[in-house]
Amino acid sequence: MANTRKRSFPAALAFFVIISAITIIWSGPFLWMVVASFKPQTFGGLDMASVVPNFMPTLANYELAWMSADFVGLYINTLIVVFGILSVQLVTITLAAYAFARLEFPFKTFLFYLFLLQLMIVPPILIVPNLKTLVGLGLSDTLVAVMAPYFASAFGTFLLRQTFKSIPRDFEDAAVIDGCNWFQILRYVLLPLAKPALVAFSIVSVVAHWNEFLWPLMVIDSPDKMTLTVGLASFARAAEGAADWGLIAAGTMIVMLPLIIAFTLFQKQFVNSFMFSGIK
Amino acid sequence: MASVRYENITKSFGEVSVIKGVDLEIKDGEFVVFVGPSGCGKSTLLRMLAGLEDASGGDLYIGENKVNDVPAKNRNIAMVFQNYALYPHMTVAENMGFGLKLRGKTKAEREKAVKKAAGILGIEDLLDRQPRALSGGQRQRVAMGRAIVRNPDVFLMDEPLSNLDAKLRTQMRVEIRKLQHRVGTTTIYVTHDQVEAMTLADRIAVLDGGYVQQFGTPNELYHNPANKFVAGFLGSPAINFIRCKLTGKDQLQLPDGQTISIPAERIKTAADGEDIEIGIRPEYIDVIEKLQKPESGTVIWQAPVSLAESLGSETLVYTHIGDHNITVKVTGNKNYSEDQNVILSFNIDRAHLFSTRDGRLLS
Numbered sequence: 001m002a003n004t005r006k007r008s009f010p011a012a013l014a015f016f017v018i019i020s021a022i023t024i025i026w027s028g029p030f031l032w033m034v035v036a037s038f039k040p041q042t043f044g045g046l047d048m049a050s051v052v053p054n055f056m057p058t059l060a061n062y063e064l065a066w067m068s069a070d071f072v073g074l075y076i077n078t079l080i081v082v083f084g085i086l087s088v089q090l091v092t093i094t095l096a097a098y099a100f101a102r103l104e105f106p107f108k109t110f111l112f113y114l115f116l117l118q119l120m121i122v123p124p125i126l127i128v129p130n131l132k133t134l135v136g137l138g139l140s141d142t143l144v145a146v147m148a149p150y151f152a153s154a155f156g157t158f159l160l161r162q163t164f165k166s167i168p169r170d171f172e173d174a175a176v177i178d179g180c181n182w183f184q185i186l187r188y189v190l191l192p193l194a195k196p197a198l199v200a201f202s203i204v205s206v207v208a209h210w211n212e213f214l215w216p217l218m219v220i221d222s223p224d225k226m227t228l229t230v231g232l233a234s235f236a237r238a239a240e241g242a243a244d245w246g247l248i249a250a251g252t253m254i255v256m257l258p259l260i261i262a263f264t265l266f267q268k269q270f271v272n273s274f275m276f277s278g279i280k
Numbered sequence: 281m282a283s284v285r286y287e288n289i290t291k292s293f294g295e296v297s298v299i300k301g302v303d304l305e306i307k308d309g310e311f312v313v314f315v316g317p318s319g320c321g322k323s324t325l326l327r328m329l330a331g332l333e334d335a336s337g338g339d340l341y342i343g344e345n346k347v348n349d350v351p352a353k354n355r356n357i358a359m360v361f362q363n364y365a366l367y368p369h370m371t372v373a374e375n376m377g378f379g380l381k382l383r384g385k386t387k388a389e390r391e392k393a394v395k396k397a398a399g400i401l402g403i404e405d406l407l408d409r410q411p412r413a414l415s416g417g418q419r420q421r422v423a424m425g426r427a428i429v430r431n432p433d434v435f436l437m438d439e440p441l442s443n444l445d446a447k448l449r450t451q452m453r454v455e456i457r458k459l460q461h462r463v464g465t466t467t468i469y470v471t472h473d474q475v476e477a478m479t480l481a482d483r484i485a486v487l488d489g490g491y492v493q494q495f496g497t498p499n500e501l502y503h504n505p506a507n508k509f510v511a512g513f514l515g516s517p518a519i520n521f522i523r524c525k526l527t528g529k530d531q532l533q534l535p536d537g538q539t540i541s542i543p544a545e546r547i548k549t550a551a552d553g554e555d556i557e558i559g560i561r562p563e564y565i566d567v568i569e570k571l572q573k574p575e576s577g578t579v580i581w582q583a584p585v586s587l588a589e590s591l592g593s594e595t596l597v598y599t600h601i602g603d604h605n606i607t608v609k610v611t612g613n614k615n616y617s618e619d620q621n622v623i624l625s626f627n628i629d630r631a632h633l634f635s636t637r638d639g640r641l642l643s
Contacts, residue, residue: 170365173332178379178426179353188378192369 037061037249061250065235068247071254073224074231081146081216081227082209086202088151093201096152097160098186102172112161118154127218134219145219146227150209156201163197164190203270210259228255282343282433282466283308284329289338291324298324300490302338306468306483311460314470315477315513316487322470325487326436329468330359342433353382358427359436363443364419366411366426373398373407376426383430397429400459417448424456428463435460435467441476453479474514478502486510508639511559511632517596517607519559523636526554532628535602540579540628547633547642555636562609564630567597568623581606581624588616597622 007015038057065071099105100112130149131140139145167190175185191198213229220226226234232255236248263270284306291299298321306312314322327333329340331352340347347355358379366375376397377390385393398404401421411419420440427435440456441449457480460467471477477484478498486493486501486509494506498514505511511519525533529552530544550556574580583599583606590613597608597616608624616622633642 168363168365170361170363171367173327173330174359174361174365174367174426175378176332176352177330177357177359179382184382189367192367195369 033249033252036245037253039246061246062254065247065250065254068238069231069235069251070223071228071231074226074228075258077143077225078210078227078229080143082206084143085147085150085209086205088147089153089156089205090198090202092152093156093160094186094191096157097164098182098190100157100161101164116154116158119158124214127215130215131218140219141221141225142219143225146216149215150205153201153205156205159197159201160194163194167193199266199269203266206262207259283310283341284434284466284468285339285341286325286329287339287341289325289328289335289340291321291328291333291336298490299328299336302487302490302492304485304492304495306466309464309466311457311467311469311480311482313477313481313484314468314487315472315474315484316493317513318472320487321490322472322487323438326359326438326468326470329355329434330357330436331355356430356433357436358430358432358434359438360423360427360440362439364411364423364440366419366422368411370410371407372403372409372411372414372422372425375411375422376407376429379426379430393429393431394425397425400428400462401425416444417452420444420452421455424459428459428465432465435465437467437469439471440469442471442473449476456480475516478514484514486513488513505559505632505641507641508557508559508634511634515561517562517609519561519632520565520604520606521557521559521634522601522604522606524556524558526550526552526556532556532558534579535604536581538579540574541576542628542633545643549640550633550635550642556642557634557636558628559632559634560626560630562596562607565606565608565624565626567608567610567614568625571623574625577628579624579626579628582621583624585616585618585620585622587618588614590614599624 035053038053038059038061040055040058040060096115100108100115126149134140134145134148139148171189171193172185175189180188211229212227213233216227217230217233220230223231223234232251235251284304286302286304289299289302290297302325304312314325316322324333328335329342329347331347331350335348342355342357366372367378370378373391373394376394377385380390380393394407395404398407401424403418403421403425406414406418406422411422414422420443423440427437437456441452444452453476456469469476469480481498483495483497484501485495488509494501494510496504501510502514505514508521512521523535526547527533527539530542530547531539532542533539547556568580571582572580581601583601585597585599587598589596589598592613593611595610595612595614595616597610597614599606599608599622606624608622634640635642
């Protein structure tokens with residue numbers, strides 16, 4: 001949507017300056033990393049800090065990085081974890097949100113707020129108890145263990161409950177008269193209408209779990225079960241010793257690339273999703 | 281097609297009793313309008329029949345089947361909602377065919393039924409559109425289409441025209457009436473608009489306070505209202521109520537002090553000295569040229585004009601007698617200036633007599 005508001009000149013200038021500053025601050029490290037990843041191998045690092053490329057770009061760092069770790073395996077593990085979490089979450093948040101939005105049961109509001117309380121708990125606090133549980137279940141060092149704590153999502157339940165609540169009851173009444181049972185109402189009416197919220201949640205969930213580091217690091221020991229972030233860390237530790245920033249930058253780029261591409265492709269939908277769930 | 285019967289139906293939401301005991305018998309193929317002020321329970325009555333609300337007491341019948349415990353989808357009813365409730369993510373054809381799909385009809389059967397219904401409503405060229413690409417009137421038609429495509433026993437319509445502008449509303453009103461004549465399906469229509477009720481209905485049920493105040497043809501209700509509420513609710517401009525006193529056996533004292541004799545059989549049910557309200561419709565009051573001695577049974581008043589509205593073919597004259605506002609409808613385009621005095625005349629035979637205490641019609 002185009003911004004049609006007119007700003008006065010000083011306001012427009014101030015806006016431009018602030019936005020530019022924020023953009024430069026945020027993109028600086030990233031740009032430096034992109035430049036560094038294409039830089040030829042140098043010994044000593046005097047020109048290391050230069051953001052302006054003063055060399056012929058080369059893919060040597062990428063080649064080296066790709067060979068230094070089992071990126072295919074890391075990708076597969078990460079995809080399993082990310083989409084495994086997402087698919088279970090979509091089922092659990094849909095059912096929970098429907099219950100909280102539409103069903104009547106004792107202590108409904110109290111239970112909902114209790115459920116929301118977990119948003120206030122800092123995740124690292126739960127690492128030890130969660131690990132204990134998973135070891136008790138005999139799941140340590142498995143991908144299922146990486147996913148398990150995220151199968152339910154307070155944020156997703158909240159987002160979807162609000163969306164369901166904003167959908168006029170008449171649609172459901174019409175569906176009842178058309179002959180739907182509750183599951184068909186959910187399947188044919190509520191979920192299609194909640195699609196923007198589901199897309200928004202999916203993006204947030206995928207990004208969060210793609211970038212997740214601490215939890216998989218705690219759970220996974222075997223190299224063949226590592227996710228990208230964990231793999232990158234062990235790979236970077238080795239390279240750091242040699243101060244091979246070009247190699248680290250290339251490795252990081254390989255890890256980030258799918259997210260960057262996805263974001264570029266879904267940018268509009270991503271922003272719209274939040275607009276939708278925010279405004280409605 | 282089927283008849284519909286409400287037997288001593290009640291409905292409470294928690295402590296609040298909305299429907300306090302309703303008996304109605306709607307004939308097969310009849311067009312019945314539930315009308316009443318907001319909060320009178322008319323929509324609740326409709327939603328109970330649809331199966332969207334449970335009745336707290338009493339029995340509901342569609343045809344000969346008691347449907348209290350029959351789920352909505354097995355009642356074979358179709359409903360048109362105030363805001364149409366067309367599924368935004370489906371095309372017009374999918375919206376109309378959705379109920380058939382859930383009932384396991386094949387694609388070919390659905391397409392045939394949807395085409396036929398679309399043909400009746402003149403919306404064949406809209407079938408591939410999404411609801412958001414339709415105008416208000418088109419959405420209304422699609423909502424009707426979704427109802428008729430299933431060939432239900434009963435149509436239920438919950439204020440289906442209230443989101444349309446005045447001109448379109450009149451046009452759609454005519455179309456709904458024609459459509460119902462054509463398909464002949466029993467129809468229950470809820471509205472708060474008495475003009476819709478008067479023009480559409482075979483019979484009208486006027487609801488207030490959780491009860492049916494009167495159930496009858498538009499003419500019966502207009503000309504023989506059962507009580508003050510019905511008289512006041514139907515008719516535009518509204519009927520004039522004038523408070524009077526019963527003095528002696530058959531003398532009615534009007535607010536300005538003049539008395540008029542009343543045939544004794546019209547006030548048999550009134551107590552002596554009881555306050556009475558006479559209700560006289562604006563079109564039954566005449567504006568006459570000269571003050572004259574009233575004939576028996578005629579009331580003549582001199583009243584100042586507070587406002588006159590010319591509607592072209594008729595003129596509404598607002599006057600008052602003491603603190604009673606009196607509206608008069610005269611045919612033709614007449615000019616009256618403010619504070620001009622006019623002479624009003626009406627015959628008491630044209631008036632209805634109500635008890636002030638409980639609003640019942642005296643007889």
